[in-house]
Amino acid sequence: MSAELSCLAPAKLNLFLHVVGRRPDGYHLLQSAFRLLDWGDRIHFRVREDGQILRLNEVPGVPAEQDLVVRAARLLQTQAGVTQGVEITVDKVLPMGGGLGGGSSDAATTLLALNRLWGVGASRERLQALGLALGADVPFFVFGRDAFVEGVGEALTAMDLPPSWYVVIAPGVSVPTAEIFSAKELTRSTEIIRMPDFVMHATRNDLQPVVCGRYPQVASAIDWLNHHASARMTGSGACVFAEVESERAARQVVAQCPERWQAWAVRSLARHPLHDRAAAPARND
Ligand SMILES: C[C@@](CO)(OP(=O)(O)O)[C@H](O)COP(=O)(O)OP(=O)(O)OC[C@H]1O[C@@H](n2ccc(N)nc2=O)[C@H](O)[C@@H]1O
Numbered sequence: 001m002s003a004e005l006s007c008l009a010p011a012k013l014n015l016f017l018h019v020v021g022r023r024p025d026g027y028h029l030l031q032s033a034f035r036l037l038d039w040g041d042r043i044h045f046r047v048r049e050d051g052q053i054l055r056l057n058e059v060p061g062v063p064a065e066q067d068l069v070v071r072a073a074r075l076l077q078t079q080a081g082v083t084q085g086v087e088i089t090v091d092k093v094l095p096m097g098g099g100l101g102g103g104s105s106d107a108a109t110t111l112l113a114l115n116r117l118w119g120v121g122a123s124r125e126r127l128q129a130l131g132l133a134l135g136a137d138v139p140f141f142v143f144g145r146d147a148f149v150e151g152v153g154e155a156l157t158a159m160d161l162p163p164s165w166y167v168v169i170a171p172g173v174s175v176p177t178a179e180i181f182s183a184k185e186l187t188r189s190t191e192i193i194r195m196p197d198f199v200m201h202a203t204r205n206d207l208q209p210v211v212c213g214r215y216p217q218v219a220s221a222i223d224w225l226n227h228h229a230s231a232r233m234t235g236s237g238a239c240v241f242a243e244v245e246s247e248r249a250a251r252q253v254v255a256q257c258p259e260r261w262q263a264w265a266v267r268s269l270a271r272h273p274l275h276d277r278a279a280a281p282a283r284n285d
């Protein structure tokens with residue numbers, strides 16, 4: 001008999017992304033609005049009593065030791081002095097290096113799930129702080145609701161947005177985040193805005209011109225989607241998105257998408273699923 005749990009690791013969109021400065025260590029200071037999506041990877045956790053942390057399935061391009069789910073589990077186990085272990089199965093749905101935060105979300109879902117399954121009882125704030133060591137977007141996914149994000153990803157302010165439908169397109173390329181942040185043509189001095197006042201048309205993704213200049217597939221996906229609704233890149237790319245008025249409109253655009261790209265109709269998600277189930281005990285099988 002061992003405790004187990006299956007959970008969505010939701011994707012995110014950066015509704016806008018401004019680069020407002022650079023720290024002495026080279027990391028960039030950002031302002032961004034992060035939105036959760038009701039779409040993502042699926043992760044299954046099963047507690048082991050022998051302390052081992054195992055990923056059971058293959059994930060192309062991600063050896064188990066480098067997988068953020070394994071690294072997140074190991075970090076929590078060490079930091080909280082846990083003697084139990086876990087078997088993890090990752091059903092990868094999100095394109096990697098897509099700017100949808102897949103790896104970071106997998107890590108955050110792992111922290112939230114194991115905090116419960118192992119009975120650690122760490123506060124959300126503590127899990128956010130732990131998550132920052134794994135990646136800049138992990139604190140947001142632990143926070144688990146739409147947020148204004150500042151600093152390098154650690155300063156979060158909750159934001160309430162009405163539900164929306166989006167079209168998301170993967171233009172079939174993977175963009176390395178480090179390459180884009182180190183580009184000499186990147187502008188790093190966008191004026192700091194008062195975040196709650198943002199309006200989409202007055203914002204942009206500062207990484208988008210750099211990515212479009214280097215990856216023409218991203219530029220052409222934005223051009224194509226712009227014919228249907230106002231299109232923009234998420235994160236450091238390569239995925240692009242547009243908000244549309246309804247599920248029906250989203251599905252119509254997806255149906256017309258050229259075959260060389262992948263497209264999805266997705267709706268927003270108000271809360272990370274583990275937040276909704278915060279009070280529920282882990283299932284025992
Ligand atoms: C810019 C965002 C917005 O969501 O892009 P996406 O990764 O989602 O596309 C993220 O904050 C990215 O976070 P993450 O993907 O975790 O980046 P990391 O692996 O920590 O960083 C990869 C590399 O990008 C650069 N980097 C990253 C984040 C940042 N604020 N400044 C940087 O200069 C650093 O050179 C770093 O070594």
Ligand SMILES: Nc1ncnc2c1ncn2[C@@H]1O[C@H](COP(=O)(O)OP(=O)(O)O)[C@@H](O)[C@H]1O
Nearest residue numbers: 066067068096097098099100101102103104106
């Ligand atoms: N569980 C995971 N899922 C996806 N990528 C992972 C995972 N663990 C480690 N990675 C590494 O993180 C990189 C960035 O992946 P991802 O988070 O999908 O991109 P992005 O930050 O652009 O959304 C991948 O190329 C991969 O090497």
